[in-house]
Amino acid sequence: MRAYRFALDPTPRQVRDLERHAGAARFAYNWALATVKANLSQRAAEATYDIAADELTPALMWNLPALRRAWNQAKDEVAPWWTECSKEAFNTGLDGVARALRNFRDSRAGKRAGRTVGFPRFKSRRRTTPSVRFTTGAIRVEGDRTHVTLPRLGRIKTHESTRKLARRIEQGSARILTATVRREAGRWFCSFTCEVQRTERARTRPEVVVGVDLGITHLAVLSSAIPGVSDADGFVPNPRHLGRAQRALARVSRRVSRRVGPDRRTGQRPSKRWEKANRQRNRVHHRVADLRRDGLHKLTTGLATTIGTVVVEDLNVAGMLKNRKLARHLCDPSFGEIRRQLRYKMCWSGGRLVVADRWFPSSKTCSACGAVKPKLSLSTRVFRCEHCGLVIDRDLNAAINLQRQVAQSGWETINGRGADQKTKPGLAGGCEASTPHRLAGQDGDRSPVTASCDEWRLTHAHSQRIGGRH
Ligand SMILES: [Zn+2]
Numbered sequence: 106m107r108a109y110r111f112a113l114d115p116t117p118r119q120v121r122d123l124e125r126h127a128g129a130a131r132f133a134y135n136w137a138l139a140t141v142k143a144n145l146s147q148r149a150a151e152a153t154y155d156i157a158a159d160e161l162t163p164a165l166m167w168n169l170p171a172l173r174r175a176w177n178q179a180k181d182e183v184a185p186w187w188t189e190c191s192k193e194a195f196n197t198g199l200d201g202v203a204r205a206l207r208n209f210r211d212s213r214a215g216k217r218a219g220r221t222v223g224f225p226r227f228k229s230r231r232r233t234t235p236s237v238r239f240t241t242g243a244i245r246v247e248g249d250r251t252h253v254t255l256p257r258l259g260r261i262k263t264h265e266s267t268r269k270l271a272r273r274i275e276q277g278s279a280r281i282l283t284a285t286v287r288r289e290a291g292r293w294f295c296s297f298t299c300e301v302q303r304t305e306r307a308r309t310r311p312e313v314v315v316g317v318d319l320g321i322t323h324l325a326v327l328s329s330a331i332p333g334v335s336d337a338d339g340f341v342p343n344p345r346h347l348g349r350a351q352r353a354l355a356r357v358s359r360r361v362s363r364r365v366g367p368d369r370r371t372g373q374r375p376s377k378r379w380e381k382a383n384r385q386r387n388r389v390h391h392r393v394a395d396l397r398r399d400g401l402h403k404l405t406t407g408l409a410t411t412i413g414t415v416v417v418e419d420l421n422v423a424g425m426l427k428n429r430k431l432a433r434h435l436c437d438p439s440f441g442e443i444r445r446q447l448r449y450k451m452c453w454s455g456g457r458l459v460v461a462d463r464w465f466p467s468s469k470t471c472s473a474c475g476a477v478k479p480k481l482s483l484s485t486r487v488f489r490c491e492h493c494g495l496v497i498d499r500d501l502n503a504a505i506n507l508q509r510q511v512a513q514s515g516w517e518t519i520n521g522r523g524a525d526q527k528t529k530p531g532l533a534g535g536c537e538a539s540t541p542h543r544l545a546g547q548d549g550d551r552s553p554v555t556a557s558c559d560e561w562r563l564t565h566a567h568s569q570r571i572g573g574r575h
Pocket of ligand 1: 471472473474475476490491492493494495
């Protein structure tokens with residue numbers, strides 16, 4: 106499954122059509138949620154009058170077919186304008202409610218990882234991202250590669266060429282399943298979810314192992330330099346897009362704060378001037394986000410297409426974000442996103458990603474003699490070894506240590522004993538508790554071939570054993 110996303114260039118009339126469809130989706134969502142709530146409270150009220158359980162108002166099932174049946178019965182009355190929109194628009198909203206209710210129920214039952222999910226809430230017209238998903242009907246990428254066709258909306262021009270997807274469809278190696286249109290930063294986008302046949306590529310340079318230390322001073326430090334990705338010493342600079350945009354952001358934020366904005370307590374509606382200023386502020390934020398995404402993709406693609414094995418650290422980002430002074434700088438290079446991209450891109454290129462244990466002392470270990478320092482403050486940027494006198498950049502030292510862990514143990518070793526090992530209870534207590542969903546690659550009885558797509562973890566016990574050899 107792969108998504109292809111294109112910016113659209115709709116005519117004013119098409120914009121109105123898109124907005125109408127997104128509005129219809131929101132309307133159906135709110136209607137379905139209200140119906141579910143009314144059904145619940147009706148049954149609860151009846152139960153207080155001692156009505157037998159089988160004589161209560163029948164429960165409305167929390168699934169899409171049931172909601173769709175209820176909608177089709179009610180639509181003539183609640184939305185006599187329904188013929189103006191594709192049925193897919195209403196389906197988007199009903200599906201949203203069904204999913205939200207399922208997530209709520211699974212979360213209550215403890216069947217869902219992650220944060221607890223509350224009961225769904227109504228969608229506001231002002232705050233909701235307009236979006237609608239088409240699953241059936243005429244969904245096409247046109248042969249001229251500058252238009253897409255969607256049900257009821259017709260041909261819409263795209264900003265960029267749809268070449269990459271169109272070529273695959275012509276070859277027969279991709280099939281469009283759904284198309285979702287949504288407005289982001291004042292621009293409409295269409296993303297196609299496709300089923301793609303991908304030819305398994307051979308690993309580019311399977312013998313090369315590179316340790317990657319993600320940092321703040323530099324976006325990443327590689328244990329050995331890779332032309333086109335890092336500079337000659339292995340450093341990938343951190344562009345600090347947000348930091349650079351701070352001044353522009355401060356200026357537009359000041360403008361926003363001086364105009365009459367919305368106030369929930371007094372019910373004050375924002376003025377037109379505030380809305381205009383707010384759009385300017387959003388544009389700065391979106392530009393930062395675009396620049397950041399571009400830089401990250403270039404880094405991860407560069408790594409994934411040249412190297413066989415990438416070793417990264419398992420950073421406790423959620424914990425580090427609690428440090429408010431660090432939070433903004435940490436969010437800027439988005440560590441979690443780098444790892445997510447590396448995971449699937451390494452898989453595409455046939456390489457593998459190894460995640461070192463959170464407690465592996467990559468920064469505190471000397472990369473020359475293996476001596477481990479008891480303490481190393483975050484502000485110390487240069488690593489100085491008391492044993493062998495090595496003086497090296499802190500992050501480069503960490504990257505070399507990461508690389509060495511895997512290079513010395515070898516691939517078979519990791520698979521044979523590292524991958525299925527549980528971290529020692531005494532050491533890992535906090536780690537296990539703070540990472541509720543462990544990632545793939547934990548079960549050990551896989552061959553190296555099938556495992557190449559997974560993310561592997563060096564456990565602490567394993568790294569200790571290797572460390573002892575120094
Ligand atoms: Zn040393």
